[in-house]
Amino acid sequence: MTDVRSATSLLEELNCGRPAWSLLADFPEQDKGDAEIGNAAVHDATAAMQKLVDVPEVERTRSLPVNWVKPLQEARLFGLTTPESRGGRGLSPYNAYRVICAIAQHSVPPAVSIAVHTGFGASAYLPLLPEGPLRDAVTAADAAQVISGDADTEPTGAANRRRMTTARLDEQGTHYVLDGHKVYIQNAPVAGLLRVSATIVGGEENGRVGLFFVPTDLPGITVGEPHKFVGLRGVPNAPLSFAAVQVPREFRFVIDSALSTEQEWRLQDQLNDVSVRARMYAIAAPAAALTALCQEITREFLRDRRVDGADLSAYSEIQSIVALNAADMMAQESVARWCLLSPGDPAHVRREQMAAKNITSVTCWRVVERTMSLLAAHGLETDEGLTLRGLPGHGLERIWRDARMLRISGGVDFFVDHFYAMSTVFGPWYEGSVPNQPGVSPETAPPEGLSERNEQHWAEVSERSAWFADRCRTLVAAHPRRVDLEKRQDLTIAAGRFSSELLAAALVLGQAATSASEEHQLAADVYCTAASTRMTGLAHELSHRHDTEAAAALSRIALAGE
The missing domain is CATH 2.40.110.10 (Butyryl-CoA Dehydrogenase, subunit A, domain 2)
Incomplete structure (x- = not known):
């Protein structure tokens, strides 16, 4: 497996026009022993949640059960990454992510609480605290599962x-x-x-x-x-x-x-490392859980359903919806594996973890929207309405609301794109760490393990990476003062989204190449085809002049109520 401690960040290379397949060639996988530990933890967490949380009742009352915290502490769910020597489960970051996913598949609110405690809580700062009263207090709180x-x-x-x-x-x-x-x-x-x-x-x-x-x-x-x-x-x-x-x-x-x-003090390296890792638990894990639930709902909805004598699942657009959802689910998995399983210093994937918040939550939203459209063709009812008619509920209304919340949790998605672009995409250009002249990709060897279609997708990722770097160079040259480009949020948001699309496509291809699964090859093909369409639109936004004055003028009129 590639040692990322001495490698350059994959995302940095993509943003700078130097796509490096060597960084993807040995895509990180969870070792068997750690996976077994995670399986046991997922089993325990699922059992605890099923016993504790009645989802329809929580939806009705808008509150978790009385005294809901204690049973979860007894199951050591507020000690997922706490070392066993302090009474916790001592899980690896990826296993903690898996457990939070499993909890969120049953109920998202307690999963978010556990995720916030795990990622943003006091114990996340223990590696940064010097010996003394504060470290002692945080250590004691961690051992006692103080939320x-x-x-x-x-x-x-x-x-x-x-x-x-x-x-x-x-x-x-x-x-x-x-x-x-x-x-x-x-x-x-x-x-x-x-x-x-x-x-x-x-x-x-x-x-x-x-x-x-x-x-x-x-x-x-x-x-x-x-x-x-x-x-x-x-x-x-x-x-x-x-x-x-x-x-x-x-x-x-x-x-x-x-x-x-x-300055943006929250981007100070030590704080940012904690923050972006925490969003893998609090945003990416619940987003992946909701995506998986949508796939389950889709399977159940399409089972034995026929239209005009043909299976509904045989219609091409239905197959497209199912395939796109499966491909998006693989993309979420690829991002999580890269961000939480890559060996070496976790700070090395800081940029990728920053991008993961929007990649995973927006991907989840796409899946939920498609699933809503699929079920709405039959008549989109609330679970209450279905129950009154003697039919089982599917929970899609709850999933839709929760997925929308994930897009704004930890920052509204469009502002996160802007924030990410100014710090991660354009930051290196203004700081002088990227050459002023176009560079040459450090490698020419073709990727191994990809289908012919996916080899073509990697070639396109490489071409778009080079184009994007050149476009960033041009934009920075046109806005020598960083503050001037920062004001052009139409450009920064499009750049942030383009960069994220590049990263997700590359990671999907990396996982497909490592996997021997035909399903992964097909999912990568479907995902990259859709991502290519999205990047074409974003490239247009980055390349064509926007009449921001017209938008500003119309905005003033609209806000005045004229």
Whole structure:
């Protein structure tokens, strides 16, 4: 297997016009022993969820069962990656992903809670904490499965770099005093420990962002009524208020680089590594689960169903829907395997993990939309309506709502595309790490293990990669100041999506080449054919001048109600 510790990032190479098949040739696979451990954990998690959560009841009441946390702690589901020496399951990242997928196939809200605790919770920062009181407290909380999460978003909006919540040292210099409000905080109703962001007031660090681990039982913390979302009914998410909350000075998490609001402090390497890995659990895993559920619903719907004397599954458009959904499911699997099974330093796949949020959630949305259309041809009813007619429910309405939530969780999809493009696609060009002149791909050897059709798809990926690099070079030259390109969100969003499409197509081909499965070869062919169409549209957006003035003018008129 390729040692990615000494290899260049696959995504970076694709963005720079240097597609490297050598990075894909030994696509990561889970070893047998780890897979068996994961199988047992998935079995236990599924049994616990089936016993605990009555999905129709959760949908009706919009809340999880009373005292739902304890049974999941007893099953060590809030200790998926906690070492066995501390009482956890000690699962690998990919097995933790698999368990969260399995839980989400039964019910997404508890899966999200577990995913947020696993990925964004205090224990995710343990490798970064020096010896001392804070590390000791987080270690103890991890061993006790104290639920945790990230309290960052504020009423002014998550995209703002500055935080209106403030933190000032008291006169004795022993505690930071926190004041402010947070909204949309996952796990807030059940958390015992939260990582809180706040703007430092006073002293040499005045105006910079500070990060604090805050026990939720401190005086002055108020948890508001849970937010009621369109989907994810019952998910533990609520606003928080801090009124003169005294946090021990040692509970401030200080990283190497000062967190200045003049720059995007959340992209500081150590913070970003935690954040993008966490979204593999909180977004990619539930998205894959919903995609799998749609395939199950489709199979059941098409079984023995006939139209004009022919099996419905024999019609070409129905076959196209089924095939596209299967191909999209493979794409989600390929992304997860690459991001969580690649050997070496996990930071090496940081860029791919950043892209994975939108790849997996938007892919899930495509699958759900196709499945909705398929069932709607028969009459799209709620489960309640089907039950009243004596028919079994299928849960598609719930899946549709939950899938839509995943597209905005962790950032609205179009803004994530913009954010990703400015940091990952265009960032290296502005930072001078990409040559000003077109480069030559470092390899010419053809890929092995691909069907003839998929060899053609890889050739197209290579051609589009070279074109994309040249287009990025042109756009940066036309916008020498980074801030000017940042204002052209039509271009940045299209670039972010094009880059993600390149990555997903490459990963699908990589998995197909390693697998001896005909199904994977066919799925890669179907996926890359559809991705090619999407990239053609995105290339048009990146190549043709947009009349942004007309859009701005019409927007002003529309907003004025004229």
